[in-house]
Amino acid sequence: MLLDKQLIADSNSKVIAEHQRKYNFTAAGIDNVEAIIKKLMDFQVAIPSWALGTGGTRFGRFPGAGEPGSLEEKIEDVGLLHALNNSSGAISLHIPWDIPTDANAIKALAAQHGLLFDAVNSNTFQNQPGQKESYKFGSLQHVDKAVRKQAIDHNIEVIKHGVDLGSKSLTVWIADGSCFPGQLNFRKSFENTLESLHEIYAALPADWKVFVEYKAYEPNFYSMAVGDWGQSLLYANKLGEKAYTLVDLGHHLPNANIEQIVSLLLMEGKLGGFHFNDSKYGDDDLTVGSMKPYQLFLIFNELVEGMDAKGMNHATDLGWMIDASHNVKDPLEDLLQSVEAIMIAYTHALLVDRKKLNEAQLNNDVVAAQEVLQNTFRTDVRSIVAEARLRAGAALDPISFFRNGKIRAQLIKDRGTNTVATGL
Ligand code: RM4
Numbered sequence: 014m015l016l017d018k019q020l021i022a023d024s025n026s027k028v029i030a031e032h033q034r035k036y037n038f039t040a041a042g043i044d045n046v047e048a049i050i051k052k053l054m055d056f057q058v059a060i061p062s063w064a065l066g067t068g069g070t071r072f073g074r075f076p077g078a079g080e081p082g083s084l085e086e087k088i089e090d091v092g093l094l095h096a097l098n099n100s101s102g103a104i105s106l107h108i109p110w111d112i113p114t115d116a117n118a119i120k121a122l123a124a125q126h127g128l129l130f131d132a133v134n135s136n137t138f139q140n141q142p143g144q145k146e147s148y149k150f151g152s153l154q155h156v157d158k159a160v161r162k163q164a165i166d167h168n169i170e171v172i173k174h175g176v177d178l179g180s181k182s183l184t185v186w187i188a189d190g191s192c193f194p195g196q197l198n199f200r201k202s203f204e205n206t207l208e209s210l211h212e213i214y215a216a217l218p219a220d221w222k223v224f225v226e227y228k229a230y231e232p233n234f235y236s237m238a239v240g241d242w243g244q245s246l247l248y249a250n251k252l253g254e255k256a257y258t259l260v261d262l263g264h265h266l267p268n269a270n271i272e273q274i275v276s277l278l279l280m281e282g283k284l285g286g287f288h289f290n291d292s293k294y295g296d297d298d299l300t301v302g303s304m305k306p307y308q309l310f311l312i313f314n315e316l317v318e319g320m321d322a323k324g325m326n327h328a329t330d331l332g333w334m335i336d337a338s339h340n341v342k343d344p345l346e347d348l349l350q351s352v353e354a355i356m357i358a359y360t361h362a363l364l365v366d367r368k369k370l371n372e373a374q375l376n377n378d379v380v381a382a383q384e385v386l387q388n389t390f391r392t393d394v395r396s397i398v399a400e401a402r403l404r405a406g407a408a409l410d411p412i413s414f415f416r417n418g419k420i421r422a423q424l425i426k427d428r429g430t431n432t433v434a435t436g437l
């Protein structure tokens with residue numbers, strides 16, 4: 014389903030006066046508003062193909078109607094999001110959930126929607142039908158070389174699919190670890206994992222990156238082969254310059270200082286990618302910004318500060334992705350909310366008065382430093398983000414457009430009520 018841009022323009026015209034009033038007020042307080050809007054228009058967050066259907070838990074799944082039943086329909090869904098917000102211009106595929114049967118046709122379809130292919134993701138956390146070896150006791154870390162080889166070969170296969178689609182990076186998240194003390198020799202598990210990653214690394218095309226994603230626990234509950242940013246960084250440093258750490262917001266122990274982690278990874282030139290989501294307890298994969306919007310802002314603050322310190326391009330030098338999927342919302346509405354939260358946090362980070370903050374830090378003026386950050390965070394920048402969308406021909410209010418335009422009802426009409434998207 015390709016959205017008619019005229020419909021968006023018509024719906025914008027109904028709320029433009031109200032928008033203008035809010036925008037003029039906020040913009041008047043910002044010196045470099047044009048430069049900020051330009052950055053917002055360039056900034057794109059990849060949508061994970063596995064978030065387009067309703068997610069489940071191990072207790073159950075309550076699929077919604079009109080879910081995308083094929084890769085083509087997933088691309089159409091991301092195209093819809095991008096038409097509405099102009100900030101979802103890429104899709105991140107998970108293999109084997111999303112194997113393209115005809116890569117050129119899929120590429121052409123994506124191009125029609127203005128979409129690129131972001132990182133491709135390998136899956137050695139589930140067994141697939143007909144698979145010879147089992148991942149019950151791990152994949153890249155496994156004590157048996159035959160299992161490791163199967164997992165390595167799978168990752169190389171994923172790279173090939175990515176090359177066909179024009180991706181430039183591979184994300185490796187492994188569920189490997191142990192559930193009980195004594196189950197594993199930590200050093201040998203690390204060495205096996207590293208050796209496997211080396212073989213995958215050797216298969217990377219010259220202009221590719223590999224992102225090593227860490228997670229503190231689950232599905233293993235005693236140790237994880239890549240359990241935190243320190244372990245991920247160890248692997249990335251040992252692998253070489255094409256290897257980076259990927260930070261998934263939900264993969265930390267409670268209260269971890271994620272903003273400090275990203276600052277130091279950027280300092281080391283080893284932050285490669287980001288998975289946005291939010292959580293109350295752990296890997297909850299909730300809508301970005303729904304629980305801890307201030308933390309999201311603090312993370313973005315460090316991202317912008319750290320990237321600027323290195324002269325990096327905000328839009329292209331890191332892999333920005335959402336990684337979320339859950340039970341109770343319409344997945345497309347949820348993703349619109351997530352992207353909006355990301356754009357708001359990014360805008361806030363761009364607005365931080367760095368000179369004042371730096372001065373406060375040098376003077377040990379803790380109160381002034383807090384004032385700088387919180388004044389920024391309490392500024393309502395939603396109209397600035399909306400203005401960036403308006404200028405790109407996207408919707409001033411994407412969720413209202415989605416609801417008033419009865420888009421889900423149209424998708425149900427096209428796809429039926431019983432479709433189930435591949436994914437979690
Ligand atoms: C994992 C991890 C990976 C994602 C899978 C589906 O928890 O976050 O990034 O690919 O879930």
Ligand code: MN
Pocket residue numbers: 186226261288336
């Ligand atoms: Mn993730």
Ligand code: MN
Pocket residue numbers: 261263264296336
């Ligand atoms: Mn996760």
